[in-house]
Amino acid sequence: MDVKPSQGSRRELTKTQNRETILEAARVVFAQLGYANATVRDIIRATPLASGTFYNYFKSKEQVHQALRDEEALILRPRLARARAEARTAEEFIAASFRAFFWFEADKGEAGSERFRLDSPEVLAGFAELRQDIERAMARGLMPPADVGLLTAALAGVAFELAEEVKRGAEVEKVTQFATALFLNGIGGLPSV
Amino acid sequence: MDVKPSQGSRRELTKTQNRETILEAARVVFAQLGYANATVRDIIRATPLASGTFYNYFKSKEQVHQALRDEEALILRPRLARARAEARTAEEFIAASFRAFFWFEADKGEAGSERFRLDSPEVLAGFAELRQDIERAMARGLMPPADVGLLTAALAGVAFELAEEVKRGAEVEKVTQFATALFLNGIGGLPSV
DNA sequence: GGTTAAATTGACGCTGCGTCATGGCCCGCT
DNA sequence: AGCGGGCCATGACGCAGCGTCAATTTAACC
Numbered sequence: 001m002d003v004k005p006s007q008g009s010r011r012e013l014t015k016t017q018n019r020e021t022i023l024e025a026a027r028v029v030f031a032q033l034g035y036a037n038a039t040v041r042d043i044i045r046a047t048p049l050a051s052g053t054f055y056n057y058f059k060s061k062e063q064v065h066q067a068l069r070d071e072e073a074l075i076l077r078p079r080l081a082r083a084r085a086e087a088r089t090a091e092e093f094i095a096a097s098f099r100a101f102f103w104f105e106a107d108k109g110e111a112g113s114e115r116f117r118l119d120s121p122e123v124l125a126g127f128a129e130l131r132q133d134i135e136r137a138m139a140r141g142l143m144p145p146a147d148v149g150l151l152t153a154a155l156a157g158v159a160f161e162l163a164e165e166v167k168r169g170a171e172v173e174k175v176t177q178f179a180t181a182l183f184l185n186g187i188g189g190l191p192s193v
Numbered sequence: 194m195d196v197k198p199s200q201g202s203r204r205e206l207t208k209t210q211n212r213e214t215i216l217e218a219a220r221v222v223f224a225q226l227g228y229a230n231a232t233v234r235d236i237i238r239a240t241p242l243a244s245g246t247f248y249n250y251f252k253s254k255e256q257v258h259q260a261l262r263d264e265e266a267l268i269l270r271p272r273l274a275r276a277r278a279e280a281r282t283a284e285e286f287i288a289a290s291f292r293a294f295f296w297f298e299a300d301k302g303e304a305g306s307e308r309f310r311l312d313s314p315e316v317l318a319g320f321a322e323l324r325q326d327i328e329r330a331m332a333r334g335l336m337p338p339a340d341v342g343l344l345t346a347a348l349a350g351v352a353f354e355l356a357e358e359v360k361r362g363a364e365v366e367k368v369t370q371f372a373t374a375l376f377l378n379g380i381g382g383l384p385s386v
Numbered sequence: 387g388g389t390t391a392a393a394t395t396g397a398c399g400c401t402g403c404g405t406c407a408t409g410g411c412c413c414g415c416t
Numbered sequence: 417a418g419c420g421g422g423c424c425a426t427g428a429c430g431c432a433g434c435g436t437c438a439a440t441t442t443a444a445c446c
Contacts, residue, residue: 009443009444010442010443010444011392011393011442011443011444014393014442014443015393018393018394039432039433039434040433040434040435041432041433041434042433049394049395050394050395050396051395051396051433051434051435052393052394052395052396052435052436052437053393053394053395054435055435055436056393056394059435060434060435114310115308115309115310115311116308117307117308146371147367147371149358149363150355150358150363150368150371150372153351153354153355153357153358154351154354154355154371154372154375156354157350157351157352157353157354157355158347158350158351159350160350160354161346161347161349161350161353162343162346162347162350164346165342165343165346170342170343174340174384175343177384178339178340178343178347178383178384179343179347181379181382181383181384182347182375182376182379182380182382182383183375183379184382185378185379185380185381185382185383186374186375186376186378186379187375187378188378189374189375189377189378190371190374190375190378191367191370191371191374202412202413203411203412203413204411204412204413204423204424207424208424211424211425232401232402232403233402233403233404234401234402234403235402242425242426243425243426243427244402244403244404244426244427245404245405245406245424245425245426245427245428246424246425246426247404248404248405249424249425252404253403253404
């Protein structure tokens with residue numbers, strides 16, 4: 001009958017280390033070869049571990065990738081939440097969201113340019129948060145009421161697509177102002193629900 | 194010294210047929226297994242041809258996929274061009290573009306839900322056309338002047354993301370009106386160039 | 387130190403990849 | 417109609433990556 005292994009136990013430690021080793025190797029390999037060309041073998045070869053060990057930690061290349069996206073989302077989400085929490089007007093709400101997102105993406109650079117489905121848990125949670133915050137803003141009268149689902153999707157679409165421009169070198173502040181102006185004026189005339 | 198083989202020649206005919214056979218098989222296989230899981234072997238197995246033959250027509254799974262996207266773009270582009278050519282106001286321009294795009298995507302249904310880089314020649318040409326049409330519209334005073342690159346990207350982002358909603362069952366007309374209103378009001382307050 | 391459970395290892399069988407030598411078929415010419 | 421040349425389909429081949437699993441090492445606990 002085993003008690004849950006203590007946090008500081010040797011076993012737990014190397015387990016965490018191995019996981020991190022694999023993730024770090026994956027980051028490098030994906031950046032070098034691109035996600036599509038990279039193989040599980042490439043990742044473990046960039047590691048002192050054996051091929052079998054990989055599968056103790058992840059089921060597939062896809063899952064490592066998801067874990068990496070999750071790590072990112074885990075950094076980004078609080079930033080977005082904070083930025084929006086401080087917003088007192090619709091403009092602040094929108095501008096702060098875009099700005100936080102664009103700065104974050106800008107740091108990743110061209111490397112992170114591949115397109116993916118957005119189905120990792122943390123990312124979905126981020127979407128849900130955005131949607132909730134929009135609903136609250138509408139309830140408070142900060143924004144006029146409109147179809148929240150469509151508005152969320154539109155915001156996301158603009159954010160993702162303009163993020164590409166930012167990665168290609170466009171100025172964050174300029175793009176932020178563009179996106180903010182577009183929505184701030186745009187939501188005024190939306191068909192009401 | 195060969196003359197270019199006549200169009201009706203037997204050889205040319207089966208070549209065209211084989212190409213079409215492969216593309217059709219690919220359509221089916223991608224729909225069934227999803228692009229990521231499908232293999233070149235799956236495609237040729239869905240065909241009376243031998244594996245080597247595949248490589249006479251396409252270099253990779255990726256290239257077949259691109260050819261399929263190109264076929265789609267080849268249908269969609271004239272529709273968009275026509276819709277926009279008839280536009281006499283900004284509203285008509287924007288609404289017609291979204292409407293044509295959403296109807297097209299709606300027909301594909303959930304099947305075509307995977308996300309891809311948009312780098313096939315025909316698709317890029319479609320982007321370029323959109324951008325040009327916007328520039329012309331601005332020149333004619335139909336739209337206020339703004340950063341064309343950012344505006345194009347924003348339009349594309351909203352179009353792609355809302356298309357997902359349409360595929361999930363949202364009403365085309367409702368979504369079209371939403372997107373149109375968003376941009377029609379939005380472009381009014383954009384930072385001028 | 388001995389016992390046991392857990393985690394690591396790499397070899398294994400299998401599947402898909404892209405190539406290439408072979409052979410058949412179409413075409414144009416006589 | 418028969419011949420010759422070139423084009424293209426064919427499928428076997430060597431190679432690489434996949435995910436598994438029996439054997440082995442390592443850590444934990446007594």
